[in-house]
Amino acid sequence: MKRIAENTINRLIVYKKELERLRREDVKNVFSHKLAILSGFPSHLVRRDLMNVGYFGSPAHGYDVVELEKCISDFLCTPESVRVILIGVGNLGRAILDYCQQQNPKISIIAAFDSDKNKVNKIYHGIYTFHIDSIKNFIKENDIKVVIITVPASEAQKIASEIVDSGVRGIVNFTPVRLQLNEDIYIENLDMMLGLEKVVYFVEGG
Amino acid sequence: MKRIAENTINRLIVYKKELERLRREDVKNVFSHKLAILSGFPSHLVRRDLMNVGYFGSPAHGYDVVELEKCISDFLCTPESVRVILIGVGNLGRAILDYCQQQNPKISIIAAFDSDKNKVNKIYHGIYTFHIDSIKNFIKENDIKVVIITVPASEAQKIASEIVDSGVRGIVNFTPVRLQLNEDIYIENLDMMLGLEKVVYFVEGG
DNA sequence: CTCGTATTGTGAATTTTTTCACAACTCAAA
DNA sequence: TTTGAGTTGTGAAAAAATTCACAATACGAG
Structure with a gap:
C-alpha cells in the first residue's frame, strides 16, 4: 500500500465525519463538489483523495454515502474500538x-x-x-x-x-x-x- | 513581502515559543540544530524558515536568542496586545x-x-x-x-x-x-x- | 598566521502536493 | 436513438515544500 500524506489523512478524517452526518440525515449519495463544500477542501482534491483510497463513484450519482464511509474507515483501519x-x-x-x-x-x-x-x-x-x-x-x-x-x-x-x-x-x-x-x-x-x-x-x- | 506558506507560519510560532523559553532560561545563542531538536523540525528547515523571515545568524555563534525572537515576532506582526x-x-x-x-x-x-x-x-x-x-x-x-x-x-x-x-x-x-x-x-x-x-x-x- | 572544526546560507535537485483540463461515462429528455 | 448536461477519474502540468550539498564564514588552538 502506497504511503499517504499526512494532509490526506487529515482530509479523509474530515470526509468521514461529514459522511457519517450525511448518513444520519439519511442522504444516500453525494457529489465531490458537495463533499468539498462540507469539508472545506476543493472538489478536485476530494476526488484525488478518494482515488488514493481506491473508491470509485459514478458520474451519474456521485458517491454512495454508506459505501464511501465504509471505504474510508477501512482505509484508515479504524478499529471497532x-x-x-x-x-x-x-x-x-x-x-x-x-x-x-x-x-x-x-x-x-x-x-x-x-x-x-x-x-x-x-x-x-x-x-x-x-x-x-x-x-x-x-x-x-x-x-x-x-x-x-x-x-x-x-x-x-x-x-x-x-x-x-x-x-x-x-x-x-x-x-x-x-x-x-x-x-x-x-x-x-x-x-x-x-x-x-x-x-x-x-x-x-x- | 513574499507570501509565506501556512506550514512555515506554524513552525515559526513554535520557534518563537522555544526562543521565549530559552530567553527566560537566559540562554544567549542557539544553533539551528538545537532549535531543530527543540521544535521537532529538521535543522535545514529551520534555516530555510529563518531565511524566509530574513534573519541571519553567524556561523560561529548561531542565532542570537533575543534578536531572533524579536525578528520572528515582527515578521508575524505579533501586536503588543x-x-x-x-x-x-x-x-x-x-x-x-x-x-x-x-x-x-x-x-x-x-x-x-x-x-x-x-x-x-x-x-x-x-x-x-x-x-x-x-x-x-x-x-x-x-x-x-x-x-x-x-x-x-x-x-x-x-x-x-x-x-x-x-x-x-x-x-x-x-x-x-x-x-x-x-x-x-x-x-x-x-x-x-x-x-x-x-x-x-x-x-x-x- | 594557519589549520581544523563547526556552522550558516542558499542554489539546485528532488519530492510532494495541488491544480488543470479533458476524455469517458451516465442518465434523462426529446 | 441522439443530444446535452453534469460528473467522475486521471495523466500531465504546475506549484510548493523539502532536502541536498557545499561554498563561505568565523573562531579557537597551536
Whole structure:
C-alpha cells in the first residue's frame, strides 16, 4: 500500500465525519463538489483523495454515502474500538473527558490518571481516576497504545517518557511542551495557544 | 513581502515559543540544530524558515536568542496586545479561559458569552460572562477580530455567521462543525476528536 | 598566521502536493 | 436513438515544500 500524506489523512478524517452526518440525515449519495463544500477542501482534491483510497463513484450519482464511509474507515483501519487513557484531570482534562463521551464511540477513554490525591479514586464524567503511580501497570495490562496528556507543562516530558517506556505509541499532547521522544512515537500537538496565535497572524497581517 | 506558506507560519510560532523559553532560561545563542531538536523540525528547515523571515545568524555563534525572537515576532506582526472573546462557557470553554490566563499575555480573552442565564453575569477564571444577545454590540464597540467558539455543535454555524456579520475575521473553532463562511474568514479548526483519530490511525496502521 | 572544526546560507535537485483540463461515462429528455 | 448536461477519474502540468550539498564564514588552538 502506497504511503499517504499526512494532509490526506487529515482530509479523509474530515470526509468521514461529514459522511457519517450525511448518513444520519439519511442522504444516500453525494457529489465531490458537495463533499468539498462540507469539508472545506476543493472538489478536485476530494476526488484525488478518494482515488488514493481506491473508491470509485459514478458520474451519474456521485458517491454512495454508506459505501464511501465504509471505504474510508477501512482505509484508515479504524478499529471497532480503541481504548485510550487520559493523564491529568485538571480543567482541561475533565473538559476533554466530557467532550469525548459525547463523540466517536469507537474511541473510548477507559481511565484517567492524576497525581493529586484529591482527584484519585473519583469519577469525572463517568471515568474513574487512578493514581499516576499505577499507570505503567495499567498501560501494560490493558495494552494501551494511545494516551492523551493534559498535565502541567512541568511534568509533561517526564510522564511522556515513562508511558512510552511502557509501550505507548501515540500521544495527543495538549501541553505547550514539545516532547522529546523517539521518533517512531507519533505525537499530535494540540497546543491551543498556537492555534490562537495562528489565527491572530492571518487576521492581522497574513 | 513574499507570501509565506501556512506550514512555515506554524513552525515559526513554535520557534518563537522555544526562543521565549530559552530567553527566560537566559540562554544567549542557539544553533539551528538545537532549535531543530527543540521544535521537532529538521535543522535545514529551520534555516530555510529563518531565511524566509530574513534573519541571519553567524556561523560561529548561531542565532542570537533575543534578536531572533524579536525578528520572528515582527515578521508575524505579533501586536503588543490582541483582545479576543470566547463564546460558550461550558466545560471546555472554562478550561480554555483558565489555560489562556496562564499563557501568552499578548493575547488576552477580555470577555466570555453564553446563552445560559445561570452563567451570565458570572466570572470564570477572571473573565466576565455576558449574555449572548449583547455580543454584536460588544464586537463592534471593542473592535474584536478574533473569536474562540466552544458552543454546542448545534449552535456553531448560526453564531459563527452572526459574529462574522459583526466584523470578526478569524475564528478558533473547537466545535466539530465545519463552518460555512465567506472564504476571507480565517478558521482554525481544533476539533480534538480529529487529533485523536489521527493518532489512532498512525499508531494502528500508518 | 594557519589549520581544523563547526556552522550558516542558499542554489539546485528532488519530492510532494495541488491544480488543470479533458476524455469517458451516465442518465434523462426529446 | 441522439443530444446535452453534469460528473467522475486521471495523466500531465504546475506549484510548493523539502532536502541536498557545499561554498563561505568565523573562531579557537597551536
